[in-house]
Structure formats: C-alpha cells, structure tokens
Amino acid sequence: MSLHSEIHEQPQAFRRLLSAREEIQRITDEVQRRAPSYAFLAARGASDNAARYANYLWGAYNRLPVALATPSLFTYYNQPPSLKDALVVGISQSGQSPDIVAVLEEGRRQGCPTLAITNAPGSPLARCADFVLEILAGPEKAVAATKTYTAELLAMAMFSAALAQDGTRLAELEHVPAWSAQILELDGTIRDMAQRFRYMAHCVAIGRGFNYATAFEWSLKLKELSYIVAEPYSSADFQHGPIAIVERGFPVMAVAPGGQTFDSVLELLKQLRQAYKAELVVISDQPEALELAQSPIEMPSGIPEWLSPLLAIIPAQLFCYHLTQARGLDPEMPRSIQKITETR
C-alpha cells in the first residue's frame, strides 16, 4: 500500500521541505548574484510536468523566461546549444537519468550556474550541480510519483518566493500543509466518484497557466496506473484543432481553480458541457465551474492561484488511485514501467 500512503504523506512532506526555507534563500541569493537572463530546465516524466509549473511561475513572478531542454541535443546529436546567460536546472526525483545529467554537465562545462532539484542528494545529478535543492520528500516506493511531484512543485514555489523576496508569498506557503490535509479528507468521496469511469478508454485533461502542469500530471497518472489514453491540453491549444475529437459523452478531466485564467477555462467548459454534451470531472473552488460537472471535486476556498497546482493535483492522484482499483488493476505494480527510467 505504498501509493495510497504516499499520497497521504504529502502534508508531512510539505512541512519538512518548508523547514528548509533558509537553505533555499541561500541558493536564490547565489543565483541572484549570477543574474541569469533565462532558465534552461531539463526533466522527464512527472518532473517534466513539474518543470511546466516553473515555466509559468518563474515567468510571472520572477520575470525569468524558461526554456524546456531537449535532452537529445546533448546526447544523440551531441550538438548542445550555447547556454550563455542561462541558469541550467535539472529536475529528477532519483537524479539518475543520464540525459538529464548530461544537460547539467554541459551547463557546467560552459560556465553556467547549475541547479539540481532532487530527492537524492547523493545522485549523479546532484553531484554535478553547483546548487542542490533537496526536496526532502522521504523515500518514495511506489512506481508512480506523487509526493515527490508535489515536493518538486513546492521547491519551485519556495525558490520563486525567495528569489523575489516576496513576504506575502513566503507567508502563503506556510498554509500549504493544512490545505493539503483538508483535501485528503475527500478520499472517500473520490473513491465513490471514480466508479463511474471503470470502463473509460480515453479522455483529455485540461488546465491552463499554472495548472497546465496539473493537466499533464493528471493525464500521466491515468496512463501509468489505469492504462487510459489521456492527453493533456491547455484550454487554448485544445481549441486549435483537437476539440474536434469531442463527441457526446466524451470524458474531460478539468482543473479550473479561481484566478487569472479561470474565465477562459470556464468558457471552454460551458461549451463542452452545453454544446458538445461532454462528460466533465472538474477540480475547482468555483461554484460556476463545479455546477457544470457531472463529477465535481470541490477544493477549499482561499488558495491563491500560484499555489493551486500543489493542491489541485491531490484529488487527481486519489481519483487515479481509486479508478485503478475499480478497474481491477494493481496501483502498486503498473505494468511495463520501473521506478527509475534511464534514457539517453
């Protein structure tokens, strides 16, 4: 029962990482001194989804553009780009995948500041970085990442607030453990709700802005655990073509917390439910969005938008866990995949 208990360990894991705030401030002070023009991030799998959060968060709050790395340029093509003026960041729970390590090594060779965000401070990734932001999630035994994913998000959120020396946001971070504990109380409700999707063959997951990451991670968990073909989209990209796949009853998983992008996601959800008669699972703190869903999942109110990805993924994790059990599959032993995937 590692997976279910690791989902429930998230409040503790958050608390542990929040206690490292001074160490993170020390790292951001050093990074500030190097004044990078942009961040160059390398990651795979769930960590790559976490990187999408940084893409928005660091852009919006730190004015730092983020380029997501294409690791094959560093491995197969052996023609790495010039990383002048970049902060080079590798994100990996295990710190083992050779392609991610190769990106950091190249950054180091080119004289860039390098940062590893990892749960494994003794890993090859950590060993080649100037700065190591240890996410302190504790051992994760389940193949599917849950608490290491949200700890990576929290690490990036703490990094952002510390870099900006933003007192308001630094204070808001302290509420994350309590909010997450409150969300975990939905466990039984979500178990009942998941039954309806026992025979779902495919779906899409929709989110926008900060929660684009949540759409990616929800769909990754659906694939890894429940073997459902689930494709993530921003609500904007979905309208540039893919929306054609939606027919009556087509299942859409949506992450729609209040905030700057809420109106755009809400508009799409209205269209999907009212015009296309889609089937909606909606995670939100907004009644207007929840009312549109056949399966509404209500988040606590008062969570600021920039922290919503750390919390909105938790009901999605529970949903995937219970759906996997409803389908008669073993959430602890997903077929075909291992805990550590080493790609070049």
Next chain:
Amino acid sequence: MSLHSEIHEQPQAFRRLLSAREEIQRITDEVQRRAPSYAFLAARGASDNAARYANYLWGAYNRLPVALATPSLFTYYNQPPSLKDALVVGISQSGQSPDIVAVLEEGRRQGCPTLAITNAPGSPLARCADFVLEILAGPEKAVAATKTYTAELLAMAMFSAALAQDGTRLAELEHVPAWSAQILELDGTIRDMAQRFRYMAHCVAIGRGFNYATAFEWSLKLKELSYIVAEPYSSADFQHGPIAIVERGFPVMAVAPGGQTFDSVLELLKQLRQAYKAELVVISDQPEALELAQSPIEMPSGIPEWLSPLLAIIPAQLFCYHLTQARGLDPEMPRSIQKITETR
C-alpha cells in the same frame, strides 16, 4: 477537394519559398548583427508543432537555445517575462491569433528583435514584427493545415542554413521539392493501407529529435480530421510512464528516419512489436524499422536527417486524409473547428 489538392501542392510551395533565399539571407544577416542569446517562440496548433522543429534544429545547427512561449503570461497574467537578449519569434499561418500577436508586441516593447513567420504578410502579426519571413504557401482553404505547416518548416530550415552560412545545407535544401514529389506517389498505397484503421479509437505517435515535431503534427491531423484520440511522444518520454498503456494490438504511429536518434527509436519499436505485440505504422527509409511494421511506409533514401521532418509528415498527411474518408467523415469539413482560431 481542397485538402487533397493542397497536400499535392507541396512541391510547388517548396519551390516558391526556396526562391526567396536572398530575402531570408538578408533577415538572418540582421538577426546575426543583433546576436541574440536565445530564441523565444510563440505559436499555436500546427505552427506550435513547427516550432518544435526549430527547437531542435536551431539548437543543433545554430547553437541557439529555443524557449517555447507560454502566451497566457502575456495575456491573462499580464506579467510577461523579461526578454532581454532574446530573438522573439511568432509563427502563425494566418497571423491572427491575439495571444501570439501579444508576445511579439511585448518583445518589441522590450526592444528585442522580432520575427514573424507567416503566410499572411498583411496580418496583425506581420505588422508588429521587425522582420517578416513570408512562407509563400499560397491560399490554404482546407481547415487542416498541410502545405502551410511544411512551408513553415522549410522557412525555419532555410533560416537555419542561412544563419550558419552553411553551403552544404543550403545545397541540400534544393532537393526538397523533388523528394516531396516522389513521396506523393505513395498516395494510392497509403489509401489502401489506411483501411485497416477504420475502427481505431485511439493511438500514440512517436518521434524523436527533429521528428518530435512530426509526431505532434501527425497526431494533430488524426484528431482534427479523423477524431481519433492520438497522443504524441518522444521515444524517451514515452518510456517514462506512458508506455504502460500499451497492450496487445495497441496502435503506434512511428516516425523513424535514419539519423542520430534512429537507434533509440528502433530499440523502442522492437520492444513494442516483439514484447508488447503492438500494431505499428512506421514511416522510415531504414529496412530494420520498416520490417517491424505491419504497415510500413517507405521514404526515399538519401534525405538528410535535418530535412526529414519536411518530408516524413507528407505520408502521414495522406494517411490521415484517407483514413478520414474510410471512416465516412468529410476531411474538408471537420466538426467543431474553424480555419482561424483566435485565442487569448
């Protein structure tokens, strides 16, 4: 019959754009003078898939890192990142989508060099750019982009070779129209092949490196035209979790031309066919990859890897066109979508 004829117009469209080589050299000379540290690219839909090609190509051959923009930072969040040292590029067939225009306007406001790659030189996007690379594809009437997608790729390939003043690659570009004409002769073969997939409900599309873009575009066409849930992956990302969805008979569309990443894609295809008993459609010029496929699509030999995305997508376009007809759907009138999508 716009779609089918537009697919067949690609050799002409390539020839037209190749004749603009001097204008493109003039643009790259100006860009060179501004010496950007990286490129910041904004695009949606098929143009966003084209942007993925630049991500690899400009990184590998011009040492220029590419950041794919997150337009909502510029529209909903209204907190655009600092674009210091960036070349800001907007890619859009129509040049109309307000979010893409907003990114270029912000680049201009911040004093960055700005480049529009578009089929519409009088569009809002072109009007706010320092440099306009007109793709000269001619009017595209079908809702699904085909010749404007490949013309965008060719524009980026010409930009790359001109920027590097690479005589070998400039010469290789001249063969693209002839290769594309040769591939179009596969039309009848692919029509027959597509029948087998009449009842396919979902699939994945796999490519890596330069052809990561091709996997995205193939899957977008499957969704837009045939309403099939088709998710694109790099062969590396696919192994970090999603491979769990593959069961006996699961359909995989693969783009596997010879080149630096071929061995890694081949290894995955072997595993998919031999261990997982997947159903493979493979576009390749390599016998080892073609032999693994129940449905092999053979490309002409001698195409250099960096140009393969311009050509490997053509049989995929034909495949989607014929599959759409086989499913009794109208490829000229896909449901729910329009030619110009305006998102914020």
